[in-house]
Amino acid sequence: MRDDAVLNSALSTSFGCDLLTEWIPDALGATDVIRDLAGGTVVVPERLDVGWLQVPLARRTESVPVVPPAVRAHAHLLVERSLLRQEPRPEVFSYRSPVWDYRSAYRARQTRMREMGRRGDLPLVLRLDIHRFGQSLPLWVLLDAPWMTGELAGYLTELHRATGRCLLPGHRWANRLGTAVLAPIDALLTVTTPGRWLRWGDDWHVFVRNSAEAEQVRGAVEDGLEALGLRLSEEKSTTEPVNDLFAGPAHDVAGHPPEVWRRGIQDADVRALRYALARIEPDAQVSRALAGTVRTWPVLLPRAVQYLDRAVGTPAGQEAARELLEAAHTDLFAAARILALAGRHQELASGVSDRLLDLAAGCGISGLRALAARVALCSGRRRLVPEPPPRLLRWIAQGADIRRNPPSVATLL
Structure with a gap:
């Protein structure tokens, strides 16, 4: 029993870190799912809900499958139980x-x-x-692995049928299997x-x-x-x-963040810019350059949003956020990141246009629809959310406070 409790605690902690690489930030920070993992069980949706998102990577743009946090957590649980005695x-x-x-x-x-x-x-x-x-x-390679369990094999087979893949990019459980x-x-x-x-x-x-x-x-x-x-x-x-x-x-890009930022701009070093954006304090010069930097290197958007979470209270930070909001109107990946930021700051939630909310609410990705619903509710536009997801209904019943269970913008991307 004690071993199960230790594993469950590790599962809930590692799943919280796993969300640092989520393509669509969870509208409620996946707090309920993390709590379920700590108890050793996850309520899995009846069907495998898969959406597809165009994601900018360092060298190309790739279409990646996106699943709800409960599906992701179920895989996390099955994989860790399967690999319990495996040590690389x-x-x-x-x-x-x-x-x-x-x-x-x-x-x-x-x-x-x-x-x-x-x-x-x-x-x-x-x-x-x-x-x-x-x-x-290949699916058969995983199914033939000596540590494979029947329950995990069934899940991977269903996942492969839905996505054509055994491993979903950005998921900790998939990296563990790999x-x-x-x-x-x-x-x-x-x-x-x-x-x-x-x-x-x-x-x-x-x-x-x-x-x-x-x-x-x-x-x-x-x-x-x-x-x-x-x-x-x-x-x-x-x-x-x-x-x-x-x-x-x-x-090695370690160093004083403002200096790393300056060097990254000078050398067109994306790794340096990623490092600096995650660490640098709000700076007017950085904020003014932010939208242009993201246009040049779209892969930097998650780190730019992480920076703006600290800088949005400054005039230059607010202006940068507005520029990114405008740019997100035709890009679901950008919409997900900027809506996560708006879901944390009332002044941004109120500034999100109906057009951006309609784009996200009408897409085929449940996580992005939930983000749009959260922002719409926080800005008093309930009419744009005809059927809030059950998880958001519970949040609404608690007062729909923007400060409660906010989406995370921390990222490893």
């Missing part, structure tokens, strides 16, 4: 356990890369990345290059002595992936000098 090798830094923390793990990976990079006998690094891993992982299913390749590298590799997600870095060894290792990994129905990305799988690595995955 220490060279694997991503999504290791229910209590795994993103930022500390990322720092640990950087530290390990630098340790390996200082070795004089390993001048090259082989980077191996699977081609569209989340989309291409980490576990690649264990055979980890075992292979442990034999071929012991102590000289590390992994994050489906991305390996193998430190090698020369090009010949790199090709040998790459061939072995290709054979191992073929047995899993997978293949390497030709574009992302490369061999490069160790020194070049530290301008990429091990690039």
